[in-house]
Amino acid sequence: MESIQALKNQDHSSGRLLKDKLVLIGVVILSLVTISPIMLIIFKLVMEGYRQISLDFLIQNTPDTFEAMTAVANGEKIPGGIANGIVGTLVMVVLAAVIAIPVGVLTGIYLYENQGKMMANLTRNVSDILQGVPSIVLGLISYLWVVKHVTSGYSALAGSVSLAIMMLPMIVRSTEETLKMIPQTLKEAALALGVPYHKVILRVLVPTGFSGLLTGILLGISRILGETAPLLLTALGSSRINLDISEPTSAIPLLIWEFYNDPNMIDLIWSSSLLLMAIVLILNIVSKQLAGKRN
């Protein structure tokens, strides 16, 4: 009986079935349109970039124009690598994180603790506005603050400051959102044990929300990894590995920009972009995984 009824229902809705199918096909096509740019980018980067990737690429400094020109003229692989950019990016990103994480996490805690209060709302809004400030403007600010008055010249520190300001709102937001998701009962459990309020935050809430905080920090880092504009005004670039934060320093995106401006170095654009893209992708996947674990 039941199966006959089911068949009848199916008969009735065959028109709807067709519509369902059309919608499904539409959805699939639009999804493909959405993911095709990223697929094409990855395809292009791998095809053009893999030839240059080798150990030398990771541990040698950028070649000078003449070396590159000779290699290109002889149809050889361009010598050298982008070690100065890799180290510079590492130094500046770590320094930016060291500046932005404590400030961002503490601000996030402050916002969480003062829901609905005027100062907190003001801080949250300003932080949101900061997130929308164009990165070149942050570079200008850091130029005025640090390049002119602290390091008296282009420097890694100036680059880090501009990157830290970029990261800050993301960390503030993710800290507040993470803490808000922790059940109130956990806080009460700790308070009922006679634990003072600041210790409840630092020893219960922060560890419980740790993966959430880490997700925000990783996303913030992957956001600043590829920033070029503010670094042009602050870190400037360098053809050698530099660990002195008061000196001009290179970074992977800065090198990509330099390679773009030198017709002999075109090949290095692709391999550098491939490396940068790979790092950003890995960071994104790791932070997604962490966020998934939390839920």
Next chain:
Amino acid sequence: MTNTIAEVKKPILSINDLSIAYDKNYAVKNVSVEIKKNTVTAIMGPSGCGKSTLLRALNRMHELYENISTEGEVLLNDSNIYDMSPIKLRRHMGMVFQRPNPFPTMSIYDNVIAGYKLNGIRTKKKERDEIVERSLRDVALWDEVKDSLYKKGTFLSGGQQQRLCIARALAFSPEVILMDEPTSALDPIATSKVEDLLVKLKENYTIVLVTHNMSQAARISDYSLFMYLGELVEYGKTKNMFTNPIDPRTEEYLTGKFG
């Protein structure tokens, strides 16, 4: 015989003319009651009558809410808890909540010892081991978890988690344990285990238990408070209250007319 001795003993908690208001709405009105040592005292009443507010006032957890005002006094062994530091007070007044809430980042062991760890109270490893074993034995959980002390507390079943939370409250050897509907999230078997436990724990502790389960109050409590709209309607021995309620409102509640 023992009963009469208990009767003359001084109360461990004296609640004197206690009123608590959220903004201007009184949730607890002029409650006066004496809680006797080594007893289980049940707070009963329909939901919203102020049971949780009264219970939380006993370890000053109610002060977490904003716009709360408190009048009257609560004496713990003759000293007014509102003159003590809430942090010290809470170590004398353990609390167990409606839903089991072990710390998810901590192992079973660390959950039990959490009061010491989170407060930064230094103890020797041997001392800690003893506290953990004693507390887990007290809640009859030791045999079930002694081989997995370093696993996360959140892996346990709901009933085990609740007993872990009771063990966590016992680790400080508090004088009083406050419980807010501790079995309402548990299945019947886990509930009866916790109930058996409370009867046993009163040998060493004083228990104040909020429950809206009348048969639970009848089964395990020695004294009962019946509250209605923030007022203490009736207080007495549980047996007397269930057989011979004085106030008509108590009778109506116990016979299921409202609640």
